[in-house]
Amino acid sequence: MIAAAVGLVGAYAVGVLLLRTRSTGRLAAADRAALVRAAVDAVVVLALVRAVAPPPGIWSWVWVIAAGVVGIGVARAALRWPHLPPGRVLPTAGYVALGALVLAVTA
Amino acid sequence: MNVSTRRTVLVAVCAAVALAVAALVRPAPSTLPRTGAGDPELAALAREVVGPGRPALAVAAVTADSTRTAVLGAAPDTRFEIGSITKGLTGLLFADMVARGEVTPATTVGALLPVPGPLAAVSLEQLATHRSGLPSVPGGAGAFVRGWWSTLTAGNPYPYSTPEILDAAAAAPLDAPPGTYSNLGFAVLGAALAAAADRPYPQLVTERVLAPLGMTGAAVPTGVEQLGPRDVTGETPGGRRADRWVGEGIAPAGSVRADVADAARLARALLVGDAPGIDALRPRADFAPDSIGWAWLSRPDPVTGRTVVWHNGGTGGFTSFLGVDRQAGVAVVVLSAVGAPDETTPAGFALLRQLGGTP
Numbered sequence: 001m002i003a004a005a006v007g008l009v010g011a012y013a014v015g016v017l018l019l020r021t022r023s024t025g026r027l028a029a030a031d032r033a034a035l036v037r038a039a040v041d042a043v044v045v046l047a048l049v050r051a052v053a054p055p056p057g058i059w060s061w062v063w064v065i066a067a068g069v070v071g072i073g074v075a076r077a078a079l080r081w082p083h084l085p086p087g088r089v090l091p092t093a094g095y096v097a098l099g100a101l102v103l104a105v106t107a
Numbered sequence: 108m109n110v111s112t113r114r115t116v117l118v119a120v121c122a123a124v125a126l127a128v129a130a131l132v133r134p135a136p137s138t139l140p141r142t143g144a145g146d147p148e149l150a151a152l153a154r155e156v157v158g159p160g161r162p163a164l165a166v167a168a169v170t171a172d173s174t175r176t177a178v179l180g181a182a183p184d185t186r187f188e189i190g191s192i193t194k195g196l197t198g199l200l201f202a203d204m205v206a207r208g209e210v211t212p213a214t215t216v217g218a219l220l221p222v223p224g225p226l227a228a229v230s231l232e233q234l235a236t237h238r239s240g241l242p243s244v245p246g247g248a249g250a251f252v253r254g255w256w257s258t259l260t261a262g263n264p265y266p267y268s269t270p271e272i273l274d275a276a277a278a279a280p281l282d283a284p285p286g287t288y289s290n291l292g293f294a295v296l297g298a299a300l301a302a303a304a305d306r307p308y309p310q311l312v313t314e315r316v317l318a319p320l321g322m323t324g325a326a327v328p329t330g331v332e333q334l335g336p337r338d339v340t341g342e343t344p345g346g347r348r349a350d351r352w353v354g355e356g357i358a359p360a361g362s363v364r365a366d367v368a369d370a371a372r373l374a375r376a377l378l379v380g381d382a383p384g385i386d387a388l389r390p391r392a393d394f395a396p397d398s399i400g401w402a403w404l405s406r407p408d409p410v411t412g413r414t415v416v417w418h419n420g421g422t423g424g425f426t427s428f429l430g431v432d433r434q435a436g437v438a439v440v441v442l443s444a445v446g447a448p449d450e451t452t453p454a455g456f457a458l459l460r461q462l463g464g465t466p
Contacts (some may be wrong), residue, residue: 046129048259049134050132050134050345050346050347051258051259051261051345051347052258052259054134054135054343054344054345054346055134056344056448057135057160060133060134060135061133063129063133063134064126064129064130064133065126066129067125067126067128067129068122068123068125068126068129069122070125071121071122071123071124071125071126072118072121072122072125074121074125075117075118075120075121075122076118078117078121079114079117079118105259105260106259106260107347
């Protein structure tokens with residue numbers, strides 16, 4: 001039950017990142033800050049899954065594949081980056097710092 | 108290279124880098140080497156039965172006349188956290204002190220320790236059989252936050268001093284149903300026995316149980332500064348390095364470290380019946396699906412029908428099992444350097460069946 005819930009949250013975060021990096025659509029990022037937040041969310045969720053509810057056995061490779069999908073999302077974000085306005089820089093920087101703190105704690 | 112190709116290459120490179128990094132930090136423990144020190148046949152059997160997903164594994168197969176050990180992924184004298192098998196040692200200590208006339212099963216906590224409230228009326232036997240009403244672990248918001256922080260950081264959730272443990276126990280409601288497995292209860296039991304003998308628990312259990320058993324390499328560390336190169340660091344199920352679980356307060360419930368030879372000495376003494384406080388193994392109460400003595404559990408193996416006396420242990424980075432099948436004349440120890448899920452207990456029972464023979 002917990003594993004299923006954790007898997008859904010992970011899939012949601014990774015899926016949102018992919019949707020944010022699309023160039024069209026309702027969920028497409030309107031600015032760079034939205035791209036950064038989506039990437040931070042996906043990375044932090046994967047880190048929390050690894051720390052709190054690591055998928056057992058063969059399922060750990062699903063986590064690796066999810067990380068690869070995040071890599072695709074980051075690449076797509078980089079491609080969209082030049083075409084978007086910056087958004088709110090300071091709050092986004094704080095968000096990134098908070099994400100980095102979570103990564104450090106759960107490393 | 109046109110724009111479309113450049114985009115494809117960028118995406119492929121990012122995905123490849125992410126996959127490579129993720130494979131390095133994949134949420135899984137290290138893998139055992141194929142070979143190790145000691146008995147090669149036992150090493151191969153243990154690797155197969157317990158599984159390769161752990162950085163280090165030590166096993167012992169013991170009879171009255173022989174002891175075979177195998178260690179994979181670590182030096183033969185590496186010390187593992189034996190976790191709650193420590194409770195079994197505390198049970199032996201309790202029985203030994205009863206035999207010496209220093210305490211009785213009915214001696215209350217309040218007769219030995221200055222604790223307020225209903226905890227004072229709890230008997231040592233109630234603590235030793237998980238019938239004190241104490242919860243499993245210290246309660247309260249602080250302990251809750253500490254537990255979650257430990258989960259996030261792979262930290263030690265029990266860095267309590269003895270006074271802190273006694274305060275937590277005194278503040279706890281004694282409403283847990285009989286048979287509620289209580290780390291807190293065994294911490295209080297150890298503190299009470301130490302008070303009765305007027306010496307710290309680590310010194311007491313060493314003098315009365317570990318030394319007579321010949322477990323000269325075992326230790327009861329109460330701080331990380333007492334650990335050395337022999338003390339392996341375990342991993343969480345997600346492959347993170349787990350903090351060492353040491354602490355003065357929780358020591359009687361789960362802080363002993365031992366190498367496989369020392370754990371085998373304990374197993375042999377339980378098998379042949381010459382351990383100090385051996386009466387601790389005698390079942391005294393129901394602890395479904397087992398019966399329980401003073402810490403030690405007994406159950407008929409569903410396959411062989413023979414009674415197995417056992418205890419297991421689990422810390423952030425270790426799981427352990429010690430089981431004794433007196434009818435078959437076999438005892439087994441499994442020490443694994445990876446935390447939950449507990450794969451060592453079913454593996455320990457399986458090894459007991461294989462080594463003891465099935466009827």
